Amino acid sequence: xxxxxxxxxxxxxxxxxxxxxxxxxxxxxxxxxxxxxxxxxxxxxxxxxxxxxxxxxxxxxxxxxxxxxxxxxxxxxxxxxxxxxxxxxxxxxxxxxxxxxxxxxxxxxxxxxxxxxxxxxxxxxxxxxxxxxxxx
Numbered sequence: 001x002x003x004x005x006x007x008x009x010x011x012x013x014x015x016x017x018x019x020x021x022x023x024x025x026x027x028x029x030x031x032x033x034x035x036x037x038x039x040x041x042x043x044x045x046x047x048x049x050x051x052x053x054x055x056x057x058x059x060x061x062x063x064x065x066x067x068x069x070x071x072x073x074x075x076x077x078x079x080x081x082x083x084x085x086x087x088x089x090x091x092x093x094x095x096x097x098x099x100x101x102x103x104x105x106x107x108x109x110x111x112x113x114x115x116x117x118x119x120x121x122x123x124x125x126x127x128x129x130x131x132x133x134x135x136x
Contacts (some may be wrong), residue, residue, distance in 0.1 A: 041084035041108035045116040047078045047093065058095065058120055065106075083122040084108050092126075099123045104130045 045063070048055040057078030064071045065082060074080040087108050098120040100101035103109050106114075 015066060017042060033084075040112070041086065041112045042114060043091070043111060043114045044081045045074075045079070045093075045118065047074045047080070047118045047120060048102040049097075049098075049117040050121050055119060060100075061095045061120065062095075064092045065108075066092060082094060086110050093118055093120070095107045097122060100126045102126050104128060106131055 043063075047058045049058045057072055057074075057076070059061040059078060060078045061074040061078070061080070062071065063073065063080050063082055065084050067087070068084050070082055070084045072080050072082045085108065089106045089108060091103040091106050092100060093103075099122075101118055101120070103116075
């Protein structure tokens with residue numbers, strides 16, 4: 001089971017770079033990539049700080065799948081991955097001193113791989129993003 005999950009993560013990570021070509025000025029990009037060979041829905045993401053028109057990786061950002069016991073933090077390059085069982089969830093991305101992002105209606109489907117690119121801005125409050133279920 002662990003070998004399958006690791007293989008799934010490696011394949012999905014290779015797809016991550018190919019699917020992030022979206023407009024540069026948007027604060028949040030969320031994309032469903034397709035399916036793998038796992039019982040989990042996996043999200044790969046990167047968190048960037050938008051500062052004076054430049055973006056830099058933001059580490060130690062908390063990613064919490066609300067309604068499950070799944071949490072993770074971004075690494076020193078701003079990257080994270082998290083998986084959960086099938087179901088509908090809210091996902092909160094937060095760091096002290098930055099405006100949080102709350103994804104509403106994330107539909108976790110077994111074997112689905114999703115990517116997200118988030119630009120956090122300094123400040124307070126929560127930016128709510130409503131997701132529609134789109135399949136490739």
